[in-house]
Amino acid sequence: MSYHKDKDVEIAIIRLLDALCSWERDTGRRSTLILIPHNDDENIIIAQDGKPIFSHIITPERLLEIAQHDRGLKHG
Numbered sequence: 001m002s003y004h005k006d007k008d009v010e011i012a013i014i015r016l017l018d019a020l021c022s023w024e025r026d027t028g029r030r031s032t033l034i035l036i037p038h039n040d041d042e043n044i045i046i047a048q049d050g051k052p053i054f055s056h057i058i059t060p061e062r063l064l065e066i067a068q069h070d071r072g073l074k075h076g
Helices: 007-027 060-071
Strands: 032-035 045-048
Touching (some): 007 032, 007 045, 032 060, 045 060
């Protein structure tokens, strides 16, 4: 899977995901990264703990579920 059309941005995204994965593994912290392009011909990128989540259909509801779960907002 390609993350971005631009080669330099592609490399930067991969480096960011690698760095997040390493840092979170070392610190025990967690995060969710979501990049939503404004053009339909680019991929939505979602990563949890620096690891990409591959999904064909990402709905706004699913994005909210991911964000709420990761921020611990499930308790209201």
